[in-house]
Amino acid sequence: MSLSAAELDAIRLTIALAAVTTVTLLLVGTPLAWWLSRRRGTLAALVEALVALPLILPPTVLGFYLLLMFAPDTALGRAWESLTGSRLAFSFSALVIGSVIYSLPFVVQPLQAAFARVPAGLLQAGATLGAGPLDQFRCLVLPLVRRSYIAAASLGFAHTVGEFGVVLMIGGNIPGETQVLSIALYDQVESLNFAEAHRLAAGLVTFSLVLLFLLYRGQGWRVRV
Numbered sequence: 001m002s003l004s005a006a007e008l009d010a011i012r013l014t015i016a017l018a019a020v021t022t023v024t025l026l027l028v029g030t031p032l033a034w035w036l037s038r039r040r041g042t043l044a045a046l047v048e049a050l051v052a053l054p055l056i057l058p059p060t061v062l063g064f065y066l067l068l069m070f071a072p073d074t075a076l077g078r079a080w081e082s083l084t085g086s087r088l089a090f091s092f093s094a095l096v097i098g099s100v101i102y103s104l105p106f107v108v109q110p111l112q113a114a115f116a117r118v119p120a121g122l123l124q125a126g127a128t129l130g131a132g133p134l135d136q137f138r139c140l141v142l143p144l145v146r147r148s149y150i151a152a153a154s155l156g157f158a159h160t161v162g163e164f165g166v167v168l169m170i171g172g173n174i175p176g177e178t179q180v181l182s183i184a185l186y187d188q189v190e191s192l193n194f195a196e197a198h199r200l201a202a203g204l205v206t207f208s209l210v211l212l213f214l215l216y217r218g219q220g221w222r223v224r225v
Helices: 005-038 042-055 059-070 075-084 092-116 120-128 133-161 165-171 181-190 194-219
Strands: none
Touching: 005 042, 005 092, 005 133, 005 181, 042 092, 059 075, 059 092, 059 165, 092 133, 092 165, 120 133, 133 194, 165 181, 181 194
């Protein structure tokens, strides 16, 4: 059975959202994970708790507060509309922001654990030879943690694909604009189209299983989050 135009749009949006979110997570998560791996104390513990909060916080709670922040009458909402000419709430940009926050621990925690295993003596040796902090990170750290980057990117991508509560709260259910696969599945169930719902659900299960199988098979280590 061929996919409908609405399902193709949902697949396209889901892949685009997961890709943009994953790239953003790696850019944001790398310095954050590095800082957390090298810091101790109250401030670091608080930041680490905030990063891990989405792991236990109901997605609808996070989505609710983000929706309030994105409203047109808030400072963020007005600033966004002034800069872009469009509203932030119920937009693709809102989905990206919410997805980055909700998937942050799935990228930061594997990277933080990998950075913490980098020997301090290796960095000291690099500094002794004249390598600056960026050169140390690029030439010494990155080769050691490349597998962790693959794991972090895979987890961030897969987790974004499977999001529901956050994206529903801040993006709604607008076909072609914010209706990702998880929302399309929910829409089919509400309409009692169980055959279509089963096809979408089976596709998501298959994708998630294959991705995790390849990750564990290829990396040879267990990801702790």
